[in-house]
Amino acid sequence: MLDRISNKLSDIVRQVSGKSSITEKNVQDAVDEIKVALLEADVNLRVVRRFVNHTIREATGEAVLRSVSPAQQFVKIVHDRMVSLLGDERQDLELKGPDTQSVILLAGLQGSGKTTTAAKLAAHLKSRENRTPLLVAADLVRPAAIDQLEVLGEQAGIPVYTDRSTKDPVRVVKGALKEAKSRGLNTVLVDTSGRLQIDEDLMAELEKVRKVADPQEVLLVADAMTGQNAVEVAKTFDERMDLSGVILSKFDSDTRGGAALSLKSVTGKPIKFIGVGEKMEDLEPFYPDRMASRILGMGDALSLVEKAQETYDEEEAVALQKKMRSATFTLEDYLDQFQRMRKMGSVQSMLEMIPGLKGQISEDDIDENQMKHEEAIILSMTLEERKNHRILGPPRRKRIARGSGTSVYEVTRLLKKFDKMRQTMKKMSKNKKYQNQMLSQLGGM
Numbered sequence: 001m002l003d004r005i006s007n008k009l010s011d012i013v014r015q016v017s018g019k020s021s022i023t024e025k026n027v028q029d030a031v032d033e034i035k036v037a038l039l040e041a042d043v044n045l046r047v048v049r050r051f052v053n054h055t056i057r058e059a060t061g062e063a064v065l066r067s068v069s070p071a072q073q074f075v076k077i078v079h080d081r082m083v084s085l086l087g088d089e090r091q092d093l094e095l096k097g098p099d100t101q102s103v104i105l106l107a108g109l110q111g112s113g114k115t116t117t118a119a120k121l122a123a124h125l126k127s128r129e130n131r132t133p134l135l136v137a138a139d140l141v142r143p144a145a146i147d148q149l150e151v152l153g154e155q156a157g158i159p160v161y162t163d164r165s166t167k168d169p170v171r172v173v174k175g176a177l178k179e180a181k182s183r184g185l186n187t188v189l190v191d192t193s194g195r196l197q198i199d200e201d202l203m204a205e206l207e208k209v210r211k212v213a214d215p216q217e218v219l220l221v222a223d224a225m226t227g228q229n230a231v232e233v234a235k236t237f238d239e240r241m242d243l244s245g246v247i248l249s250k251f252d253s254d255t256r257g258g259a260a261l262s263l264k265s266v267t268g269k270p271i272k273f274i275g276v277g278e279k280m281e282d283l284e285p286f287y288p289d290r291m292a293s294r295i296l297g298m299g300d301a302l303s304l305v306e307k308a309q310e311t312y313d314e315e316e317a318v319a320l321q322k323k324m325r326s327a328t329f330t331l332e333d334y335l336d337q338f339q340r341m342r343k344m345g346s347v348q349s350m351l352e353m354i355p356g357l358k359g360q361i362s363e364d365d366i367d368e369n370q371m372k373h374e375e376a377i378i379l380s381m382t383l384e385e386r387k388n389h390r391i392l393g394p395p396r397r398k399r400i401a402r403g404s405g406t407s408v409y410e411v412t413r414l415l416k417k418f419d420k421m422r423q424t425m426k427k428m429s430k431n432k433k434y435q436n437q438m439l440s441q442l443g444g445m
Helices: 003-017 024-040 045-059 070-086 114-128 145-156 169-183 200-213 228-241 258-267 288-295 301-311 314-326 331-344 347-353 368-379 383-387 394-404 408-430 432-444
Strands: 102-107 133-138 187-192 217-223 245-249 271-275 283-285
Touching: 003 024, 003 070, 003 288, 024 045, 024 070, 045 070, 045 258, 070 258, 070 288, 102 114, 102 200, 114 133, 114 145, 114 187, 114 217, 114 245, 114 271, 114 283, 133 145, 133 169, 169 187, 169 200, 187 200, 200 228, 217 228, 228 258, 245 258, 258 271, 331 368, 331 383, 368 394, 368 408, 394 408
Parallel strands: 102 187, 102 217, 133 187, 217 245, 245 271
Antiparallel strands: 271 283
């Protein structure tokens, strides 16, 4: 995500960080490069000017130029300005307590991913906030919108309120609010109609729905890939609907970043969530400081830890550590790690979160196909073979290769790799000096 601007800005940060001293000319040159990168990313011109002026003023002050590490001070200034651009602090949803009904109204243009986002947000509230959501199919214009929400609700295990007997969204919302109250569901998420473009009919309809729903949150779902157009759409919706925030969908496909970097400054409305994939769990809370660090190539260790905590509980982590120490880690465990990693996201997205790795490892360095082949090989083994790979002689390897669509050479290579990895794990878990040495080598790599 935001690959284009992230690569350029992280390169600039690395160049400045490598200088032992810094001058006003160094600052001006770096800021000029940042300005070009922001404009190429489709960031609003006024936002770029404000960013540049603030950065130059702070970076050319005496406190910076005379500091012990002026280059690092400059990087910190750029980071802080980027955080400010993105919204300063994380803005949570402002919902009522769990014993009182809360309403979230989602609006947006057709094609922005509104219906899918509604289901993802409901799943997020259910799994992470312990809310009891009800999805409301109030998009009565787009063909199959009701069907789509019903399918998504079933996937997420969330009830969906529909009324196919009417074309009046106000009536649907009234019915949904009564239904939620009678069933004791505390969070109502209303999916509204979109249009291919903003028009008076759309706004008039939304105003009626807003009045009857009396929502605690009015969220615009905007396509991150549309850049400045998403910002203009947000301004127009806010004027009529008084938005409480924005959800940027398709954020994982946005290489430029114009919408994310302009929205808060232009509209004053915070980005509350970003859509980072097609799966139901691919909706992330938006943290300006973490996103700024990722854009500047500084990683995002906190988000990586949170993803890991969602995938592993403490008991599982302790059990895994014991297996590593005793070298009883099996291919069954290895397969389990593959599947858990997949739940955390793509390997590339996780590498981007590790501080210091931005720009050091590219997608070309990661052979996803080899990982899929290794998974296929292990899945072609019996449970006994996965638990004791020592019994895998030539006949078994031949059978496994045939069953996984690979070669005996690939099966043998995996087994050798696995043996080496087990020994490394054992050494690292028992020897602090060796552990530090390995980490140092990884950093160098």
